[in-house]
Amino acid sequence: MQYRPRFAQWLHIVGLEVRVRRWEVKRKLSQNQSDQDRHGVIRALSTLGQHELANTMAEAMNQKTPERRP
Numbered sequence: 001m002q003y004r005p006r007f008a009q010w011l012h013i014v015g016l017e018v019r020v021r022r023w024e025v026k027r028k029l030s031q032n033q034s035d036q037d038r039h040g041v042i043r044a045l046s047t048l049g050q051h052e053l054a055n056t057m058a059e060a061m062n063q064k065t066p067e068r069r070p
Contacts, residue, residue, distance in 0.1 A: 038061060045054035 042054045
């Protein structure tokens with residue numbers, strides 16, 4: 001009898017379909033970081049053109065949204 005690794009039975013699976021019935025979302029905005037760090041992230045996102053994400057983060061943190069740069 002020849003030895004077959006346990007994972008050998010999985011070698012024939014080529015695809016898998018999963019239906020999602022529910023999404024659970026958690027929000028964590030680096031509560032263990034300083035305000036200075038959080039403001040810096042928002043400024044960087046805005047500078048990189050990620051204005052929607054920067055605005056969303058600013059609103060979630062109850063702070064003023066940084067001005068958009070041209």
